[in-house]
Each structure stands twice: as structure tokens, then as C-alpha cells.
Amino acid sequence: MTRTPWGDSEQLRERKLAPGYRMPADAVARHQRERLLAAMVAVASERGYDRTTVADVVKLSGVSRTAFYRHFDNKLDCFTTAVDDSVALAMAATAEAYAAAESWDSALRGAFEAFVGQVVAQPAAARACFLEVYVAGREAVAHADRATAAFEQMVAHSFERSERHAGPHPAVPHAIVGGVRRVVFTKLRLDQEADLPGLGDELAAWVRSYERPATPIRKPRLRVAVQDGPRFVAHDQVERIMAAVAAVARDKGYAAMTLDDVAERASMSFSTFYSHFSTKEEAFLAAYDTGAAQAYAAAVPPFQRATDWPRGVRAGLAGFLGYLAREPAWAHAGVVEVLAAGRGGMARRDTAIDTFATLLDPGYEQSPDVAPIASSAIGGAIFQLIYDHILAHGAERLPELLPIATYVALAPFVGADAAGEVANERPGRRARPA
Numbered sequence: 001m002t003r004t005p006w007g008d009s010e011q012l013r014e015r016k017l018a019p020g021y022r023m024p025a026d027a028v029a030r031h032q033r034e035r036l037l038a039a040m041v042a043v044a045s046e047r048g049y050d051r052t053t054v055a056d057v058v059k060l061s062g063v064s065r066t067a068f069y070r071h072f073d074n075k076l077d078c079f080t081t082a083v084d085d086s087v088a089l090a091m092a093a094t095a096e097a098y099a100a101a102e103s104w105d106s107a108l109r110g111a112f113e114a115f116v117g118q119v120v121a122q123p124a125a126a127r128a129c130f131l132e133v134y135v136a137g138r139e140a141v142a143h144a145d146r147a148t149a150a151f152e153q154m155v156a157h158s159f160e161r162s163e164r165h166a167g168p169h170p171a172v173p174h175a176i177v178g179g180v181r182r183v184v185f186t187k188l189r190l191d192q193e194a195d196l197p198g199l200g201d202e203l204a205a206w207v208r209s210y211e212r213p214a215t216p217i218r219k220p221r222l223r224v225a226v227q228d229g230p231r232f233v234a235h236d237q238v239e240r241i242m243a244a245v246a247a248v249a250r251d252k253g254y255a256a257m258t259l260d261d262v263a264e265r266a267s268m269s270f271s272t273f274y275s276h277f278s279t280k281e282e283a284f285l286a287a288y289d290t291g292a293a294q295a296y297a298a299a300v301p302p303f304q305r306a307t308d309w310p311r312g313v314r315a316g317l318a319g320f321l322g323y324l325a326r327e328p329a330w331a332h333a334g335v336v337e338v339l340a341a342g343r344g345g346m347a348r349r350d351t352a353i354d355t356f357a358t359l360l361d362p363g364y365e366q367s368p369d370v371a372p373i374a375s376s377a378i379g380g381a382i383f384q385l386i387y388d389h390i391l392a393h394g395a396e397r398l399p400e401l402l403p404i405a406t407y408v409a410l411a412p413f414v415g416a417d418a419a420g421e422v423a424n425e426r427p428g429r430r431a432r433p434a
Contacts (some may be wrong), residue, residue, distance in 0.1 A: 002042035002124045005089055006034040009042035013062035033071050035061040037082045040075075045124035048342055049079060049132040049140075050255075079128070079136055080143045086125040087147045090118040098154050104161035109204045111154055112180070116196045119184060123193050130185045131346060134339035137255060151177045155207070164211045171404045172210055174388070175381035179206070182380020183373060186350050189343070202371035206378075209370075209412040213420025217403050238276050240266045242287035249284065249333035254340040257284075284333070284341055285348060291330040292352045298323035299356065309362045310414055310422045314406045316359050317382075321398045321405070324386070331395035335387050353379035363413035374412045381408050 002009040012035045039061035043052045054075050058065050072078040097114035101107035119126040129147065133140040155173040159165040180203060187193050244266035248257045259280055263273055277283040303316035324331035338345040357375040364370060382405050389401055403423045410419035 002045060003122065004038040004041045004124055005086055005122055006038035006041075009038060009060060012038055012060060015062070029071070032061075032063045032067050036063050036068060036071060036078060037085060039063075040078050040082045041086070041124050041128050044079065044132050045127045049128075049135040050342060052079075054078075076136060076140065079132075080140050082125070083129050083133060083140060083143045084146075086122065086129055087144065090115060090122075090129075091147055091150050093118055094154075095150070098158075104158040104165075105204065105208060107161075108155065108158045108207060109200060111151070112203060113197070113200055115151070116184075116200070119188070119196060120193055123188065126184070126193065127188050130181070130188050131343075134346075135255070135342055137253070137340070148177055148181060151180070165208075167212050168210065169217045169404055169407070171385060172408070175385055175404070175408050176207055176210065178384025178387075179377030179379075179381035182353070182383065183377055185346075185380075186376065189346055189350065199373055202373040203377065205371045206374045206412055209374075209416070210408075211411075211416040213407065213411075213416040213423075215417075215420050215424060217407050217420055218424045237266075237268065237272060238286075239290075240268065241273060241276060241283055242290055243329075245280070245283045245287045246291065246327075246330040246333040249337045250329045254284065254333070254337040254345075281341060281344060284337075285344055287330070288334050288338055288341075288345070288348050288352075291327065291334045292348070292355075294327075295320055295323045295334075296352075296355060299359070303359055309366070310410050310418065311425070313359060313363075313409050314402070314422055314425070317405050317409065318399070318402055320356070321386075321402055324395050325398045328395035331398070332390055335383070335390055335395075349383075353383055360409065360413070363410075367413045370412050378409055378412065 001011075007015065015031070015035060036057060039057045040052070043056045043060060047056070052075065054065065054068060057075075057078065058068055068078070072081065094111045094115045098107050098111040101110045129144045133144040152173045155176050156168070159168050159173065183199065183203065184193075184196065187196050241262065244262045245257070248261045248265055252261065257280060259270065259273060262280065262283065263270055266273070273283075277286065299316040299320040302319045303312040306312035306315045324335070338349050341348075354376070357379040360375045360378065385401055385405060385408070386398060389398055393400075406423040407416075407419045410422060413419075414422075
């Protein structure tokens, strides 16, 4: 049995109206619509959006196919409606809790607790909104982003009520919400949403660390020189396939990508493709693993050569962003499209973030009071900035994110002022060892 905002999945057919039962037409329509939404959430949560069919929804709901198409144009329309209604319910409870608190930090804490309460109470709907929207495509993601935008407004508004936080860099509230979103995403993916209520204090402490630095984070340069470094170069058949997969995923999107597209881009036959990979998912995840390993390899040497740990983080981010800028096809596929690859892609994305977050481990030695959840949240915050920047400007301009990404990574460990100082350093400056 799956719990949904419109009732338990096993009881949907029992709620089917008996023949001859007289009820106003609008009430009948509402009754059918709710059962269809409940069935969509239940099936998508269990099987994944990509494997969910209208037939599945109709069968579970007990509503006819004809009635389904009276309410919704197609599967995506039903799914995004379920997302919209789920988001509206969650954000209503969140906004009420936010408005009820007196201080800025208690307002944020109350909003987070209320939102988490909705996630825990409705995990199937939460999985639809946090996980399956990426599989459904950008249109569905835009529907879920409404909750992100509402949360971002709460963070920005609460910061303006704090003397030490007012006037943040415009990207900070967005990054914070991206970090919280990643924490919730991962717990849902691992079926560990019951852990979320216990993370309130840690996440609140992480959010409070983003005070306004003494010197504002500098604006990015419009033209950032991209230095030489590792490249995603195809030397053999496997690498040609992976390069083709990355390029097609960028151009058409993972969901629309076909093996015909990949074979044509790689200039090889199907038999050659199948001698190396069984499915497009297998090839895509192999390309992702290769690109992620090379991106990490681009970050580690400059991190290790730096004069101290904070500047090592900055150097590592510069290497990472530079690699993505040099490989725009893989960057788009590996950041934007990886979540569309389903649970396998989602797991790969989380593993990659956690791998890069190990560069933050020395920060805990310097600042042992920093909450353990901080590195996970920071990884999600920076990923969100990169994700949005690629969609808005393309991967080639990602090095522009270096100042704000550095501040987001360092502020919880070294304080906002010191983080801002490192973030604002110009390329090539070498500081004395700490």
C-alpha cells in the first residue's frame, strides 16, 4: 500500500462509484481526478516515471481510460498535475509555519520542519517531486521548481531580517535551497526519509553560517580564460561511443536519445555498439563515470598544490569548473541529463558529489563543530549553481561561478569574511602557507 495525498493506493478501486450512484457532475469529476492522481503518484514512486503507463494508472485507480483522457491530455499532464497539487499542499504548511515564528532563524527552522513533515508523511508524492520529475523532463522539473522558488524567497526574506545576513549575494539563497534539496533528494532515494527530522539542527547551523562577508563577493568576469587540462578524448570504439552519447544527450536530451542517434554520431554499426554495451543507459552511465573521473582528476592536483586548505578548495573548484568548460557536451550530459537516466543516474550523481566533497574533509579538522551534513549540503548547493548556469549560459562560462562557489564551500568552515577573501582573490595570486 502506498500513501498519497488523495488516499491509499490499495483503496482506490474500492472508492469506485457504484453504477447508478447519483452525484453532481463536478463531484464525480473531482472524485475520478483524485483517484487518478493518487494512482499516478503510487505507480511512479514504485516503478519510476519512465516505466509508468496510462494503463497502469487506469488499472490501479479503477477509472476508465476514457475518463482519464477527459481529465488529462497524456501521462505527463497527469504527472505534472500531481506534482503541482503535492507542492501546493506542502508549501501551504511550510508558509504557515514560517509566518508563525517570530525570529528569522526560528522562522526558517519552522519552515524546514514543516516541509520535512510533509515529506515524511507523503514519501511517494515527495519522490515524484524530488526524483521522478527529472526523468519526466524539463517541463516537469519546472513544476517542482515552484517549491524551490518559494523556499528561496523565504530564505532571502529571513536573511533580510538578520543584521549579519542582510544583503547576501543573490546566488546564496538559491544555493542554500539547492543544498537542502540535495539532502532531501538523497534521503528519499535511499528510502531514509525518516532521518530527515533529526537533521533540523545541523541544517539550521549550516544555513546560519552564510553571513554577509565584509567585502562583497566580486562579480564574475564576463570572459574567463580556460586553462589547458584533461580532455574527454575518444581514442577507441568504447570512447567514441561514450563521446557520442554525451553529445547526443546534450543535443536531444537523455529521454529522446536513441541508439540510432548514438551509432550515427559515433560512425559505427549497431553490432559494434552491442559488442560493448547492451543499452543506452549502460553506455550513458559509462560515459558519466569516465567524465566524472576526469573532472575529479582535474580538481585534485591544483587542490594539492595550494598553499593552504581554503585556497586548495578554490584551486580544486577552478580545475573542476575548467574541465566542465572544456567539455561542454559532457558537462551538460553529466550535470543536467544524468538525473533523467533514472535511479542509476541519480545514484551516480550522488556518488560524484560525495567524492568531490571529500576535498572538504580537512575543514572538519580545522572546524570540528561544523555539522556533518554540511559537506553534503555544500555539494548540493554548488551542483545547483552549476546546473542552473549550464541551462542559462552554457557550460563554457562555468568558470564565472568560481568566486561564489568558493564562498559557498568555505563559509561554514572558515567564516564568511575569510571565505569572501579567498573567493575574491584573482587568479595567479599565491598566499603564504597557513
